[in-house]
Amino acid sequence: MKPYLKTIPNYKKVYLDMDYRKYIKSNKWRNKSKGWRQKYKRCALFPWLKSHTIHHMTYKNLGKEKYRIDVISLSFFAHSFIHSMDTADYPNLLQKIIHLWCRIPLFIKIIFLFFLLQYFVRM
Numbered sequence: 513m514k515p516y517l518k519t520i521p522n523y524k525k526v527y528l529d530m531d532y533r534k535y536i537k538s539n540k541w542r543n544k545s546k547g548w549r550q551k552y553k554r555c556a557l558f559p560w561l562k563s564h565t566i567h568h569m570t571y572k573n574l575g576k577e578k579y580r581i582d583v584i585s586l587s588f589f590a591h592s593f594i595h596s597m598d599t600a601d602y603p604n605l606l607q608k609i610i611h612l613w614c615r616i617p618l619f620i621k622i623i624f625l626f627f628l629l630q631y632f633v634r635m
């Protein structure tokens with residue numbers, strides 16, 4: 513399911529978009545996302561920020577999402593940043609690259625950022 517295809521006038525795609533909006537307002541989604549927000553309190557894009565929302569990296573498994581595969585926890589800033597890049601095809605290449613970083617476990621990100629910082633300190 514790709515609700516971001518709604519920019520193209522097409523009955524089928526608009527219908528899928530309605531399905532998505534209905535789902536996002538449902539108790540099923542509210543409970544699921546609440547659980548993840550309590551478990552993952554750090555932003556997956558910028559780990560130094562607190563998480564604010566559960567973001568769909570793909571809409572393929574709507575209703576049976578898995579954390580880190582379909583959805584990820586993001587700060588308000590990171591979420592707006594990612595969706596500011598929205599195009600007719602979601603996720604686009606740039607968003608796919610960002611999602612790849614988001615999927616990496618936090619401790620690996622910390623190690624990566626630590627070595628990156630060391631490199632800049634030496635310069």
Ligand SMILES: [Zn+2]
Pocket residue numbers: 566567568591595
């Ligand atoms: Zn989102």
